Each structure stands twice: as structure tokens, then as C-alpha cells.
Amino acid sequence: MNAFEINGGKPLKGEIIPQGAKNEALQVISAVLLTEEKVTISNIPDIVDVNKLIELLGDLGVAVERLSKDTYTFEAKNINLEFFQSEHFKSKGGSLRGSIMIVGPLLGRFGKAAIPKPGGDKIGRRRLDTHFLGFEKLGAKFNYNADTSFFNVDATNLKGAYVLLDEASVTGTANIIMAAVLAKGTTTIYNAACEPYIQQLCKMLNRMGAKISGISSNLITIEGVKKLGGTEHRLLPDMIEIGSFIGLAAMTGSEITIKDVHYEELGIIPEVFKRLGIQLERRGDDIYIPAQSNYEIDTFIDGSILTVADAPWPGFTPDLLSIVIVIATQAKGNVLVHQKMFESRLFFVDKLIDMGAQIILCDPHRATIIGLNKQVQLRGIEMTSPDIRAGVALLIAALSANGRSIIHNIEQIERGYQDIDIRLRALGADIKRINIMPKSH
Incomplete structure (x- = not known):
């Protein structure tokens, strides 16, 4: 040891x-799943949690290229949605708390996702209810299988909605934003987290073609668009x-x-x-x-x-x-x-x-x-x-x-x-x- x-x-x-900011990295790297076009992200920290997420995206079918120690390109053109049901995904996704962040973008773009109960720090309970209640408001249906510790989410018809978060969860806010950018209609998130990481994510998504306003406040409005394009982004x-x-x-x-x-x-x-x-x-x-x-x-x-x-x-x-x-x-x-x-x-x-x-x-x-x-x-x-x-x-x-x-x-x-x-x-x-x-x- x-x-x-x-x-x-x-x-x-x-x-x-x-x-580069670890918490921002987990969000913006997950956001590459929202487009089939190339996204370049720099100032990525070379740390275990981030590297595991990048590996997970590679397993999902994202073409990942490392340009330098801190800069990668991601191209999520050919995603293998069957990978979700594999034991490999269960063991890998379950060991990484940040893996919950891929659910929002996958729901937004493909209408379905699955996630094993995430792991991470031993610092007490970290509820995922905020994420799922938000997805539910947008029209997603989810099912938790206690035997396999798997969440399966179906979101074939995501529609914009008014979402009042029960807590100003940073990851919950980010996940709901990423699901809502490709939903039909307008989504309003109240009691949203407004950390610089969330602001960075919103600015990146807007450069990709999203329509997000209220950035830096606790009231975020998202007008759904049909598709997003590529961009370049540098982490704080x-x-x-x-x-x-x-x-x-x-x-x-x-x-x-x-x-x-x-x-x-x-x-x-x-x-x-x-x-x-x-x-x-x-x-x-x-x-x-x-x-x-x-x-x-x-x-x-x-x-x-x-x-x-x-x-x-x-x-x-x-x-x-x-x-x-x-x-x-x-x-x-x-x-x-x-x-x-x-x-x-x-x-x-x-x-x-x-x-x-x-x-x-x-x-x-x-x-x-x-x-x-x-x-x-x-x-x-x-x-x-x-x-x-x-x-x-x-x-x-x-x-x-x-x-x-x-x-x-x-x-x-x-x-x-x-x-x-x-x-x-x-x-x-x-x-x-x-x-x-x-x-x-």
C-alpha cells in the first residue's frame, strides 16, 4: 500500500x-455526450476520479484523444447504449461518484440511461433524489432495482418543466441542465446551485448552441434546442x-x-x-x-x-x-x-x-x-x-x-x-x- x-x-x-477544477471537470466532460461533434477541453487535472470518467466515456464509445497532459478531444458520435447493462459498466460506474453525471446528457440525447449506485467518499449519505426528482419533472420514469443496485431511467419524451429543487445540489443542478437543453419546451430550475462550476457548464453549453439564461443566479431558464455542436472549453x-x-x-x-x-x-x-x-x-x-x-x-x-x-x-x-x-x-x-x-x-x-x-x-x-x-x-x-x-x-x-x-x-x-x-x-x-x-x- x-x-x-x-x-x-x-x-x-x-x-x-x-x-484544473475537479468538480467542474466531472460535469463538462460528461457534457460531451450531448453532441456527436468534437469537443476540446483543456486544464483537465490528471487525477483518478477524472481519469476514470474519461475511461468510462471511452468504454461507452466516445472517441477520446489526449493532445497533451491536460488537454483532450472527445467525439461522442458512436455511443454503445448496450454497454449500460454490462457487468463491466456496473463495476466501473459503481466505483465512481462522478458517474452519475453522465445520466442527464444521455437522457437528453438518447432518451434512456442506466447507472449503478455510485461510490466515492465515505463522508456520510449523499442523496441522489434531487437528480431523479428533477428528471421525473421533465418526464423521465425511473426504476431502482435493489437486488442489482441499478437505476434504469426511461426518458423517451422529455418536456420542459418548472423544477423547484429540494436542495441546491451542484451535481443535481448540472445533471438537470444537461437533460433539459435537448428537451422540448422551456425548463425553469429554481433553487439551482450557482457555483462557478455550474456557470462554466452553462457557458460551455451556450457555445454549443444551448439557450440558457439566468447563469450565476439561482433561477436558471433553459429553452430546449434540437441539437448541440462542438466547442472548446478551459477549466477554472x-x-x-x-x-x-x-x-x-x-x-x-x-x-x-x-x-x-x-x-x-x-x-x-x-x-x-x-x-x-x-x-x-x-x-x-x-x-x-x-x-x-x-x-x-x-x-x-x-x-x-x-x-x-x-x-x-x-x-x-x-x-x-x-x-x-x-x-x-x-x-x-x-x-x-x-x-x-x-x-x-x-x-x-x-x-x-x-x-x-x-x-x-x-x-x-x-x-x-x-x-x-x-x-x-x-x-x-x-x-x-x-x-x-x-x-x-x-x-x-x-x-x-x-x-x-x-x-x-x-x-x-x-x-x-x-x-x-x-x-x-x-x-x-x-x-x-x-x-x-x-x-x-
Whole structure:
């Protein structure tokens, strides 16, 4: 089993370029199924989840050509719809949460789809109801077979409809948009997610000939068209990586410049990190973080403890709360982190407590972090990564810690972060990949 060995406590220095956005990649790569014409996508991250989706499209009959490390062309001219019923599809699609994203485009273009119950992170239940309720409103009929864990969807007569989402699901919104662009009539999606990833998808579809308005709002209107054409699209940089690197700089007292961040698309993220006391400076389209010996958490105006909570965009993304927790362990002051969307994402704090952090896990959704103001350094330990985001938070903790840490199950980290060890070594980090059997935890 691969693991990372980290000798921490060393300041880093240099520039780092964030990879393309993983969550956007899963949506826009699925959207190539909406046309038989060629689509070129660049800035694609070379990570497991994205590569699995590209392989899955190839198995479906999409002609995939890799032009460079981060650029591909896709041509979905000859799709094999029989592939859906194969055991190969069941095992491959079931191991990838992003595989749900191919359902919307397939329903829109071919009127039918099937999907095994998707896999992915172990961060609590992630309902798919929003996707299917949206498809149902458009006229799709679906059947879940509990014995085979397969969803079969029939949508031979998709018609535009008013869809009020029960939650502002990013993947649900994207999936319904992709089904609706080729449906007859007008679809209105209210309580739609409006993350930059959704905006990027809508702009790409409009370039392909779709008629989508209300982009960047929570009320999206789609006039169905008969067919879509090809296009070229470039992914945004990954905002979760950008936030992770800000946290890395603060925890290790490092001077780091994060390049080409598309600052305007980061929303509230820089402000949340500033409230944690981190100095960061916008320089053109880069973020410069100076070396800081310590940083102090803001309080609210009335003096009460700062609360950082996740919320649908333009609120704070849940994917960065694990980074906020780690940063807060070495800040001056206290913070309450409220993770509303997932019920198991805070359980990784037991590893931080083992490293010497002062954290009270109030319940599955809330943790209070008592900052050590860098008076007591975290200590290196052996640990296992439970999911992508917690894995990177633990990696940052290990890089700041005194002594040697081993992180097992790094496959979880590498599902979302490209060449992370190589890129950190370029900043001066003492991190290497080793092969050992994990201890039971």
C-alpha cells in the first residue's frame, strides 16, 4: 500500500500553480455526450476520479484523444447504449461518484440511461433524489432495482418543466441542465446551485448552441434546442486546491505565491481565510501569502467566538472546512466550525487531537477548535486518510508538525489532487512516497 512519509516543521517557499477544477471537470466532460461533434477541453487535472470518467466515456464509445497532459478531444458520435447493462459498466460506474453525471446528457440525447449506485467518499449519505426528482419533472420514469443496485431511467419524451429543487445540489443542478437543453419546451430550475462550476457548464453549453439564461443566479431558464455542436472549453483552477495552499502557507509559516487563481471566481474564500488572521494579497491574478510567525482569529463584532459554516454558493464551500479546522489549531483564538451538509466529515479530528490539537467535537456536525497560537507544535504521528479533503488537511498538519508522520490510504488524496507530493517537494517539503502495510486503526 502506498503511503506518504513526511518530516514536518520546515518552512516552504516558492510558487505553485493550482490544477484544473475537479468538480467542474466531472460535469463538462460528461457534457460531451450531448453532441456527436468534437469537443476540446483543456486544464483537465490528471487525477483518478477524472481519469476514470474519461475511461468510462471511452468504454461507452466516445472517441477520446489526449493532445497533451491536460488537454483532450472527445467525439461522442458512436455511443454503445448496450454497454449500460454490462457487468463491466456496473463495476466501473459503481466505483465512481462522478458517474452519475453522465445520466442527464444521455437522457437528453438518447432518451434512456442506466447507472449503478455510485461510490466515492465515505463522508456520510449523499442523496441522489434531487437528480431523479428533477428528471421525473421533465418526464423521465425511473426504476431502482435493489437486488442489482441499478437505476434504469426511461426518458423517451422529455418536456420542459418548472423544477423547484429540494436542495441546491451542484451535481443535481448540472445533471438537470444537461437533460433539459435537448428537451422540448422551456425548463425553469429554481433553487439551482450557482457555483462557478455550474456557470462554466452553462457557458460551455451556450457555445454549443444551448439557450440558457439566468447563469450565476439561482433561477436558471433553459429553452430546449434540437441539437448541440462542438466547442472548446478551459477549466477554472481548483478553488479547493487554492484554499488548501493558503492553509499550507499559514500552518508552515511559509512565503508562497499561488499563480493564476481566477480571483473573481473565488467568492468568499479569501475573506474567510483573512478572518482566520491569514495575511494574503492579491497581485494581478495571483495570491501572495507572506511568511507569518502567527495569526489571530477575528471575533464577531459583539466579541463572541467566530463561527465558520458551509452554505450553498456564494456561501463557503464545505470542501474547505477541514482546512479551516487545521489552520485554527495553530491560530491565536478560538473558532466553531459548523459542517451542515455532511454528517461524517469532522470525524478526522481525532487524528489532529492525537497530534496535540485542542479540539472539542461537539456532535457529528460541529467542532470547537482552541488555537495553540503556535506555542505548541503539532507532533508527527501515523494516520490514515478517510476522504479526499480530510486527507489533504492531515497532510498540511503533518507538514507543519514536529517530527515524522506517515499517512496511509493516500489513494483517497490522489483522487482529488494531482502529483501533490511532487508539487510540494518543489516548494521544499520533505515528503516522499513509500510502500508499507498499514496498521489497523
